[in-house]
Amino acid sequence: MKKKKTILCHTCGGNMVRDTRSDTATYKGRELAIQQPGWYCRDCDEVVFDADDAAVVESAFVKLKTEVDNILPPSEVQRIRRKLGLSQRQAGALLGGGPRSFQKYESGTDWVTKAMANLLRLLDHDPRLLRKLSRNPPDSGPATRRRRSTLRADRQASAANG
Numbered sequence: 001m002k003k004k005k006t007i008l009c010h011t012c013g014g015n016m017v018r019d020t021r022s023d024t025a026t027y028k029g030r031e032l033a034i035q036q037p038g039w040y041c042r043d044c045d046e047v048v049f050d051a052d053d054a055a056v057v058e059s060a061f062v063k064l065k066t067e068v069d070n071i072l073p074p075s076e077v078q079r080i081r082r083k084l085g086l087s088q089r090q091a092g093a094l095l096g097g098g099p100r101s102f103q104k105y106e107s108g109t110d111w112v113t114k115a116m117a118n119l120l121r122l123l124d125h126d127p128r129l130l131r132k133l134s135r136n137p138p139d140s141g142p143a144t145r146r147r148r149s150t151l152r153a154d155r156q157a158s159a160a161n162g
C-alpha cells in the first residue's frame, strides 16, 4: 500500500506530515482530551483530517454531547433495540420517528430526542413494557366476529332469564 509521506500545505506551500497530537474536543464548555491523528504542516498551523482522522474528533464530540445533553449514544440505541428484538424498521414504526429513524440514530447521522431517549431507557429497564405498545394487530376481523357472537350469547342469556 503506497501512501504519500507528505502532502503540500495549501495555506503556505510547505510540507505536511502525518502525526498524532494531543487535542481537546469541546461541547458546551465541556472538554475531552483526545489523541488527534492528521496531516500537520511543518511551517504553519494548518491541519488536514482525512475521513478516519475526522472520525476520531467526531466520536469524541458524540461522547461529549450524549453526556452533556443526557441523551443516548448510537451504540446504546442499537443495544436497546436489539435487546427488544426489533429491526430498525420495526422500531421506527412502533416507537416513532418513521422507518429510517433508527438507521439514522444508530449511524450517528441523527440524534434521538430526549423523549425517545427516555422511552428507550424505560424499555431497556423493563422490556415487557413493549407489549403495551404493540397491541394493535391489523386483523380486526376475528375480534369483531367474536364480539358479535358474545352479544348474541348475552341476548340469549337475558331471554332465558326473562
Ligand SMILES: [Zn+2]
Pocket: 009, 010, 011, 012, 013, 014, 041, 042, 043, 044, 045, 046
Ligand atoms: Zn502550512
